[in-house]
Amino acid sequence: MPAQATEDDxxxxxxxxxxxxxxxxxxxxxxxxxQKLTRARLNAVEQVFVEAESAAVDAxxxxxxxxxxxxxxxxxxxxxxxxLKKRARPGRPIVLLPGNHDPxxxxxxxxxxxxxRQQLPPGVHLVDREDFTLELGAEKHAVLYAIPCRxxxxxxxxxxxxxxxxxxDERIRIGMAHGQTIDIKGYQMNFPIRPENARAHGLDYLALxxxxxxxxxxxxxxxxxxPSAPEQTRFGEEETGCAVLVYFRRAGARPLIKPRPIGRWxxxxxxxxxxxxxxxxxxxxxxxxxLRLKLTMSVTLAELDQVEKRLVDLKGSPALxxxxxxVRIERSGLARRPASAxxxxxxxxEVLKATLASLALHEDxxxxxxxxxxxxxxxxx
Numbered sequence: 001m002p003a004q005a006t007e008d009d010x011x012x013x014x015x016x017x018x019x020x021x022x023x024x025x026x027x028x029x030x031x032x033x034x035q036k037l038t039r040a041r042l043n044a045v046e047q048v049f050v051e052a053e054s055a056a057v058d059a060x061x062x063x064x065x066x067x068x069x070x071x072x073x074x075x076x077x078x079x080x081x082x083x084l085k086k087r088a089r090p091g092r093p094i095v096l097l098p099g100n101h102d103p104x105x106x107x108x109x110x111x112x113x114x115x116x117r118q119q120l121p122p123g124v125h126l127v128d129r130e131d132f133t134l135e136l137g138a139e140k141h142a143v144l145y146a147i148p149c150r151x152x153x154x155x156x157x158x159x160x161x162x163x164x165x166x167x168x169d170e171r172i173r174i175g176m177a178h179g180q181t182i183d184i185k186g187y188q189m190n191f192p193i194r195p196e197n198a199r200a201h202g203l204d205y206l207a208l209x210x211x212x213x214x215x216x217x218x219x220x221x222x223x224x225x226x227p228s229a230p231e232q233t234r235f236g237e238e239e240t241g242c243a244v245l246v247y248f249r250r251a252g253a254r255p256l257i258k259p260r261p262i263g264r265w266x267x268x269x270x271x272x273x274x275x276x277x278x279x280x281x282x283x284x285x286x287x288x289x290x291l292r293l294k295l296t297m298s299v300t301l302a303e304l305d306q307v308e309k310r311l312v313d314l315k316g317s318p319a320l321x322x323x324x325x326x327v328r329i330e331r332s333g334l335a336r337r338p339a340s341a342x343x344x345x346x347x348x349x350e351v352l353k354a355t356l357a358s359l360a361l362h363e364d365x366x367x368x369x370x371x372x373x374x375x376x377x378x379x380x381x
Contacts, residue, residue: 010256012137012172012248015052017262018063018209019229020045021101022077025068032328035181037290040265042079044230047262048243049087055245055260059092059136063209063227064099064149064178070108077109078118088123097127098148099178099209100190104128105150106208127176130161142172144246145203149178154191165202170214172248176207195224205255206247213239214259221254230262235269235292260316264288265325271296275303278310285314285324296333301343302378304336336369 004128022041026034067076087349088094098104104283109116110126117126125134127146135348136142149157156178165173175198179191191210195217203222207303211226218224227244241263247256272278274297285291291314299307311329316322344356356375362368 009249010252011250011362012142012249013055014018014059014061014136014207014246014248015048015055015057016061016063016207016225016227016246017048017230017243018178018207018227019065019099019212019233021065021068021229021233022080023072024233029326029328036326037265038076041231041296042076042083043260043264044241045080046083048230049083051243051245051260052092053087053089053261057245058138058142059144060094061144061176061207062094062096063176064097065101066096066099067102067321068108070105070110072102072109081116081119084124085119085121088121090123091138092123092205094124095127095134095146096124097142097146097176097178097209098150100149100152103149103151110148115330116359117250135176136172141170142174144174144176146176149191155189157192157194157197159193159197159201160357161328162201162203164200169202170251172205173201173203173249174205174207175201175203178209180210181208181215181226188361193224196220197224198224199211199288204248204251204253212237212254214242214244215239216257220251223255223257225257228234231265232263232267232290235290237265237267241265265290268292270294275299275306275310278307280324282310282313282323287323287325289324290326291324292328292330293328294330294333298335298337300337301373304334304373305377307334336373344376345379352379355377 020041026037032052071139084094098110102108104110111117127148130147134144136144144323145162147161157338158179160174177193178303179193181195183194195218198218199222206224208226213228214228215226225244228240228242230241230243232240241261242259243262245258245260269292270281271294272281306379312320314322314324315327359368359372
């Protein structure tokens with residue numbers, strides 16, 4: 001087995017990133033929260049380039065789905081354009097690959113007539129043809145092959161079009177494509193990619209985009225890597241929030257792969273079945289938490305008051321900043337136990353005692369219990 005490259009014995013360094021999904025709408029959230037999440041994605045892209053500069057990489061490879069749609073609003077392509085102008089460096093190419101969310105079409109952000117494409121700074125390369133190649137490194141001892149997505153869906157493996165290694169070619173060979181490597185039973189694969197093609201076509205590394213988790217589907221010699229989305233896009237995603245640094249020594253030697261943390265937001269899907277669980281959660285979350293909270297508990301009047309206080313702690317109010325950055329609460333499983341007079345102060349005025357007794361006999365107990373809760377808040381505060 002060929003020896004693996006190390007950080008001290010390296011001839012080429014790249015940063016591999018993908019699936020930025022700039023402009024993702026997040027329609028299930030409130031407008032203010034949607035703006036937080038969409039802005040977080042642009043901040044993550046900025047951090048990708050900070051990481052690239054810190055590691056002094058030779059190239060930045062962006063493997064598709066950089067935008068969430070092929071023709072995003074100027075609010076999203078304009079900031080990325082300005083970021084690319086600020087971060088482009090001589091001798092460090094930035095390569096943009098159209099993915100299935102932002103395919104290369106006549107009306108896409110990547111089309112020749114679009115101002116985003118027209119204003120890309122020198123050193124930023126758009127993969128706009130099937131035979132795209134780019135020499136990498138100061139001594140041009142490495143070469144990149146890449147192929148764009150031209151539609152939102154497809155049945156062909158894009159890596160089949162990479163050329164085989166020619167006799168005597170001792171360059172480090174890197175491929176870049178966007179598609180799926182995981183065959184899910186009952187679902188048709190979109191741009192299916194066979195990981196074994198990396199070795200068959202003489203590649204030293206295959207940089208992929210599409211899967212939002214960090215994955216290496218290659219063998220011991222040729223990595224086939226998804227770097228993950230730099231910020232999580234929905235509840236349930238795991239192993240996201242990274243870009244990947246790749247260190248190469250020479251052709252045929254295993255590169256060193258180092259996932260680097262990029263994302264700042266943590267998405268948590270929680271179910272609380274008791275007040276103690278809710279109180280514990282309120283101490284755990286931070287301002288970069290996206291929390292979806294389902295309450296499944298039955299509580300007394302006093303406990304319900306504490307539940308409401310903890311929810312305000314988490315979500316905030318017009319006068320209070322919440323502990324979590326974004327909170328969605330499902331309250332349908334929160335039930336009040338029937339109230340009893342023993343829960344009220346013994347020195348409560350007689351008129352309120354009479355009101356409580358009357359409510360206890362009311363024919364609409366759902367309405368009565370809500371009234372009893374408000375009465376409880378009145379007398380205890």
